[in-house]
Amino acid sequence: MTSDVCDWPLEFLKDYTSICEDNEYVNDFTFQVPQQEPLPQANTINEGDPFEGQIFNNDDEAYEFYSVFARKNGFSIRRDHIYKSRKNESEDNPLGVYKREFVCHRADIVKQRKVDDVESQRKRKSSRCSCSAKMLVTKRTIGFEEQWVVTHFSNDHNHELLDDKELFRESHNESAGVRERNKYRKPTFFGERY
Structure with missing residues (x-):
């Protein structure tokens, strides 16, 4: 490999077991991925969801x-x-x-409609x-x-x-x-x- 591997962004290197350091390779480097909060999940049941074409x-x-x-x-x-x-x-x-x-x-x-009799009007x-x-x-x-x-x-x-x-x-x-x-x-x- 050439020394231009050191210039790669970290996201490309996280799957590799070696990384370039001062043009020397260090094996078994542990890559730390910052922990992120899990995304909120929608409250739906995937089994039986309607879909177009069903x-x-x-x-x-x-x-x-x-x-x-x-x-x-x-x-x-x-x-x-x-x-x-x-x-x-x-x-x-x-x-x-x-x-x-x-x-x-x-x-x-x-739609609101006019009601002549106030007593027959909807109360809720x-x-x-x-x-x-x-x-x-x-x-x-x-x-x-x-x-x-x-x-x-x-x-x-x-x-x-x-x-x-x-x-x-x-x-x-x-x-x-x-x-x-x-x-x-x-x-x-x-x-x-x-």
């Missing part, structure tokens, strides 16, 4: 998946926008739905704060099957998330197991189940 058999399956993800990460979701088209109407899809948007329960802002403040976390799924033909593909996913919240010990929202109660049990109950006169 495929579901139907939009309900996508909703269930996103709802489970939301529960594990301390927020709740709701169905927001539905995109429809007449050219997508079929026996299986009479409304022509080709895209669904699922959003954080705090997305959007409630809205919890919505324009949160931009959402998942967009689009119906696509893959092979010969119509499937739902995640075309956009954002997990950017502008509010604090719930902790594991806090109660969860309504969307968490509508999991597949609860819905399956409820469908066998008899409806009452007003459509409620007992």
